[in-house]
Each structure stands twice: as C-alpha cells, then as structure tokens.
Amino acid sequence: MKKQLLKLTLLAVVFFSATIVQGQALYTTSGSYKISTSGLDTNLYMTIDGATGALVWAEELPDNNAAQVWYIAVHRTPASPGLVEITSKAGGIDWTMTTSGVEADHPTYTLTVEKRLPKEVEVGDWSGKDQFQRRKTKVNADGLADSTGSNPSDGNNALFLQTPWGTNSRYGIIPSAAGDPVQFDGGGIDVIQYHLIEAAVASVNTFGLDAFSVYTSNNQLTVKGATSKVKQISIYSVLGNKVLSKTVSNSNGDINLNVTSLSTGLYILKMVGVNGEKFSKKIIKE
Known part of the structure; x- marks a missing residue:
C-alpha cells in the first residue's frame, strides 16, 4: 500500500x-x-x-x-x-x-x-x-x-x-x-x-553538405564549389542588416565579392540557389 x-x-x-x-x-x-x-x-x-x-x-x-x-x-x-x-x-x-x-x-x-x-x-x-x-x-x-x-x-x-x-x-x-x-x-x-x-543551427546548407568553401583574403571574399547553382549572394551584419549583395548569372567559376567597405568583424554570408536552395555561413572580415 x-x-x-x-x-x-x-x-x-x-x-x-x-x-x-x-x-x-x-x-x-x-x-x-x-x-x-x-x-x-x-x-x-x-x-x-x-x-x-x-x-x-x-x-x-x-x-x-x-x-x-x-x-x-x-x-x-x-x-x-x-x-x-x-x-x-x-x-x-x-x-x-x-x-x-x-x-x-x-x-x-x-x-x-x-x-x-x-x-x-x-x-x-x-x-x-x-x-x-x-x-x-x-x-x-x-x-x-x-x-x-x-x-x-x-x-x-x-x-x-x-x-x-x-x-x-x-x-x-x-x-x-x-x-x-x-x-x-x-x-x-x-x-x-x-x-x-x-x-537553428549556425549554418544552413540545402545545396549539399560539401557544396562550397568560403574564404576572405585581401579585401576579397571568394566562394568555390557549386557556384553555377547560385543566383544571389548577400552579406549581413550580426544584427541582420544586409551590407552587401550581388546577383550571380550562370557562374561556372569562383564567385568573388569585394568586401573593402566592410569593417573588421563577424558577418553572415547567405546564398540562394536557382531552385531556392539556401546556404549560410559565419565569416570573419580581418
């Protein structure tokens, strides 16, 4: 009992x-x-x-x-x-x-x-x-x-x-x-x-697990990988403000973006594909 x-x-x-x-x-x-x-x-x-x-x-x-x-x-x-x-x-x-x-x-x-x-x-x-x-x-x-x-x-x-x-x-x-x-x-x-x-995870990638590699050097951001699938690339501040954007047309090579105007610090890179795929990644401008 x-x-x-x-x-x-x-x-x-x-x-x-x-x-x-x-x-x-x-x-x-x-x-x-x-x-x-x-x-x-x-x-x-x-x-x-x-x-x-x-x-x-x-x-x-x-x-x-x-x-x-x-x-x-x-x-x-x-x-x-x-x-x-x-x-x-x-x-x-x-x-x-x-x-x-x-x-x-x-x-x-x-x-x-x-x-x-x-x-x-x-x-x-x-x-x-x-x-x-x-x-x-x-x-x-x-x-x-x-x-x-x-x-x-x-x-x-x-x-x-x-x-x-x-x-x-x-x-x-x-x-x-x-x-x-x-x-x-x-x-x-x-x-x-x-x-x-x-x-939410820190980055979102619906293009594929290994679709891209991203790096910054000498005031240039470079994206390598499945770039032919990308139609829009944007960079946002950590507060969510869009600071740079570029429309991409049938790129078969690297995507390059001049980031001279950005201050040093943390940003979020976002890409949208031709079929709505998404990719996001934290980047650091040095």
Missing part, C-alpha cells in the same frame, strides 16, 4: 512539473517553434488552415504537423534591431506571418499568412507588415499573466507586431474557441507560449 501511494505521489509530481514547464514555454533562440495560448483548459495553437489558407487558432495537431510549426529568427532585413520574422513551410510552400491591416485598423489587426518570403526592407521601413518583436510580460510562478509577478529571466513570453503605423500592437485577444482568427490589439499584454521544437 505504501509503495502504491509513493508511486501515485511521484506521478502527481511529474504531472505537476510538466504542467509548470508547459506554462513557461519561452522563446530563447532562433529555431522551429509551435506557438500557443496560455492558461486555457485546452490551449490552442497558431495554425495555417489547410482548406482556406487562413491563420487560425486550433487544437494541437499530432507529430509536429507543419501547419503548426513556425520558424522564428532575426528578420532578414530588420527595420530596426531586435525584430524577427515568423515563417512556415506548410505544404512545402513558403509562408510568412503578416497582416493585411491598414492604418485605420491600428493597433487592432487580424494576422494572416501570405505565400511569400519576408519582405526585404530598408532601415525604418515596416511596409512588409511582417516584422515581429518577442517581448516579456509579467507572470506568476505558473507562467500565467500576473501584473504583480515578474518577467521571465531566461526568455520571452509575449509577441508584438510592428507596422508603418506603430509598434504597440500585441497578442492581447485570447481566442474563445478553435477556429477563431489570430488577433492583436493595443490592450493588455497576454502570455503566449513558444514551444521549441528544434534550435
């Missing part, structure tokens, strides 16, 4: 701990996430509706269904530091989370997804309406909204949207049922959960 009681107690502790962890699912790093509400009897997840292409709240789908998996990373051309893009590959299609809202709607928007990559913009330009900011809001020990609580110390539990008309639109409309649209407003900041599936 004592052994059975002990077993039940341990199970209760495990279940309670799992509940607490779920209530504190945070954004901590670039990677693949599922994004859900917090504190509902059955939490709902941001989902691409396969029938309509709309962005809705839905019950959790099994096996990390792609309709609920989002890649959150530094925006490829952030209008200001700290902004992220939220994309999906559901159905093998490039989707970008955004809104079709207009100035009169601000700060209340219905979020949607569009069949495109995030818009490349200049500093101060939010016209793509696809730039988000992960933020913190105060919670209690269970990870639920509490204005007298404290902010999580090791991650983010809120989400804002920045548009040409302001930066104060945020997740603050809790859905009442599955199928509800995803809506932001300018009211209270509600807790949103980021369930990490897989952290």
